[in-house]
Amino acid sequence: MIEVRNGERGERAQSVGSDYVTNRLLARNRIAVRRRSELAKFPRMRLAIVTCMDCRIDVYEALGLTSGDANVLRNAGGIVTDDVIRSLVLSQRLLGTREVILMHHTDCGLHDLDEERFVDDLAAASGARPPFEFGAFRDVDDDVRRSLARVIDSPFVAEKGSVRGFVYDVATAQVREVRP
Secondary structure, eight states, X not given: OEEEETTEEEEOOSOOOTXXXXXXXXXXXXXXXHHOOOOOSSOTTOEEEEEEOOTTOOHHHHHTOOTTSEEEEEEGGGOOOHHHHHHHHHHHHHHOOOEEEEXXXXXXXXXXXXXXXXXXXXXXXHSSOOSSOOOOXXXXXXXXXXXXXXXXXXXXXXXXXXXXXXXXXXXXXXXXXXXX
16 A cells, blocks of 8 residues: 655555555655646637547647646547537636547447447346446447537537547557548
8 A cells, every 4th residue: 555654655565455546646646746837727729629538548648738738528438428518618618718629539448339238237237227328339430420510519519610520549549530
């Protein structure tokens, strides 16, 4: 287990607890606090990015961004849900973003997922059926197009002039554009 003493990491000879990773991250945070520079509340590039929560996607590295450049919204599949629309509206109207990038990726867990079976298994395990869809899809380009359409068709999203969709290749980090 990691314990924090006077802002520094100290090793402890006890077994790893369920919060082992969290404690290590808190220790790292103390280092980050010392390095922190002043960031503006508003994204410098006036950009919002919607992408998947997949840990292989480093949005900052892939697009050459640094902290404070963009609002990055993540969920399973990077799909445009009502909550993503809500976040884009706030990003635009309160934080001044004007461009939107939707970035899905190769080898996504939702690709070819049998959603009906997944929901049945989840319902059997939990005793309840979820009130939401998981967003399984067969073709990543078509899924990007569906998400583009949701943003463009939303009456709440103000800035639609620069809404573009991409696919990130998890093997190469290459980003390619998908036309609507």
